[in-house]
Amino acid sequence: MKSFHSEFVTLRERRYNVRIWGDHDAPTLFFLHGWGDVSASFQFVVDALQGNWRIIAPDWRGFGQSQWNEGAYW
Numbered sequence: 001m002k003s004f005h006s007e008f009v010t011l012r013e014r015r016y017n018v019r020i021w022g023d024h025d026a027p028t029l030f031f032l033h034g035w036g037d038v039s040a041s042f043q044f045v046v047d048a049l050q051g052n053w054r055i056i057a058p059d060w061r062g063f064g065q066s067q068w069n070e071g072a073y074w
Contacts (some may be wrong), residue, residue, distance in 0.1 A: 017065035022054035031057040038064035
């Protein structure tokens with residue numbers, strides 16, 4: 001299993017978790033999960049990829065380790 005690290009970024013006063021696999025200098029792919037899913041679910045895809053890639057996958061607002069909205073979603 002390929003290892004990852006998480007970074008937290010703040011956007012519009014909400015804290016988002018961003019999961020990152022691979023080397024900083026490798027070509028980058030962005031993975032975006034669907035409704036009711038989380039960035040961690042891409043682990044099997046990352047493990048299956050051949051070559052050297054940097055994968056960036058955020059947890060959408062209210063999913064995974066990202067902050068829930070306190071009010072309505074817009």
